[in-house]
Amino acid sequence: MGRATNLRDLVGKLKDKASQSKAALLSNPKALSPHLALLRATTHDPSAPPNQRHLATLLSFGNGSRATAASAVDVLMDRLQTTHDAAVALKCLITIHHVIRHGSFILQDQLSVYPFTGGRNYLNLSNFRDNSTVLGWELSSWVRWYALYLEQVLATSRILGFFLSSSSATKDEVEENVSTLLNSDLVKDIDSLANLLYEMCKRPDSLNEQGKRLVDKVMELVGEDSLSAINEIAMRVNELKERLSYLSFADSVELVCALRMLEGCKERLAAILTQGKTVSTETFWGLIGEVKDMVEDSKVYTGEGRLLSTGSKNNGSESARFDDRALRRNDSVRFSSGRLLAFTDLVFQS
Incomplete structure (x- = not known):
């Protein structure tokens, strides 16, 4: 088990290095891209949370244009939906939580409307499974729960009219x-x-x-x-x-x-x-x-x-009562x- 874990960690580091090198080559050399910032914040290392400096860099893309903020949210959601690694998924969710708590209004707004089709399972991680290691399997349960929790945070924030924990x-x-x-x-x-x-x-x-x-x-x-x-x-x-x-x-x-x-x-x-x-x-x-x-x-x-x-108030669903103001x-x-x-x-x- 120890050898398998060490091999997985090595493969993860190689993947991170290759992905970041590719993103650096494809991005503007004079400006850091949201993709590269996200890759640095969401590495495959399961023993450490996202670096605060990398998270701050990613949040800074919400201080520019709406198009830039939309691009940052898009690459974040794309990485979350395509990864099969529990550590990467958990770090993406932590990043989403940081956007909710500390992101600019424009970045929060882009997060709240993504995806445009909406839906009950907003983050679509209820079936997430990482079967590669015992740790990956255990982290998977945290990914599924954390995604559901953040969905509830977003739903509650819509009802309150502001993002919980971010109001000034x-x-x-x-x-x-x-x-x-x-x-x-x-x-x-x-x-x-x-x-x-x-x-x-x-x-x-x-x-x-x-x-x-x-x-x-x-x-x-x-x-x-x-x-x-x-x-x-x-x-x-x-x-x-x-x-x-x-x-x-x-x-x-x-x-x-x-x-x-x-x-x-x-x-x-x-x-x-x-x-x-x-x-x-x-x-x-x-x-x-x-x-x-x-x-x-x-x-x-x-x-x-x-x-x-x-x-006598209608006993319908929460969504049916949502606009009943x-x-x-x-x-x-x-x-x-x-x-x-x-x-x-x-x-x-x-």
Whole structure:
């Protein structure tokens, strides 16, 4: 097994050298091409994550024209879809994650619309298998999971209206924006973020030592996403806490389902959150449990106040509800914060 692994590593290095030499010959000698930058960032070496300098170079192609950014995304996706090497595939996915987190708007935009045909399996890696070695086989499970996770990140980002973990807005700006959302949109956001954390917790359990650094880099990025997701959920749950008496029956049920899903992830999520850092989430889980209990005990949720809930939301798929941003009776006005609604009620009563 040791000889086979050493031979595979040697072959991988030779492939990297040959590919980079060919790309250098075909590219403009005065300017680095996206293809060459990507080859340097996604080598066959399974023991090391992509070099930060090479990733920064690749991200720099998003600072030029749209055509240049499109070319960078195109070569990235092409390498991801054509490789049979698990280490290369995992490094391509890490690169995609860096584009989501640190890429320019134009680079992120090109990533979000690729491929133009769309589809459920966006990255198309659910059947990925590297049978060449035991390590390749184990890394393959990480490739399949990581691809599904990044698909969920992209889906969640579309629902939120911004790329998770990449927003430069201040806390006050985010809270102000959250306070303007409809109840149904807040619940939809929470549901999507809960699904992201749920997908996060499906990560494979183990890997041998040779691929540990590569997997650790993946989990470092995922761990940072988890903190962002928790912050986004907390702001929305806090806002809904102020509006509980104005929630429709359908929104109440969907909210409880999302909060129960979150609580089911608590144990596995703790291991992800504490990977490499100490994070206290007692306040967050206390909030989730408190609001879940409050909704479950409400008259609307238990059915006692069903006549007050005239909005029976369609129980169709998420995609069917995606564009359902129309103002509904139970949502009152656009800025339907409980605090503002309470003030409105006082005005009309007087």
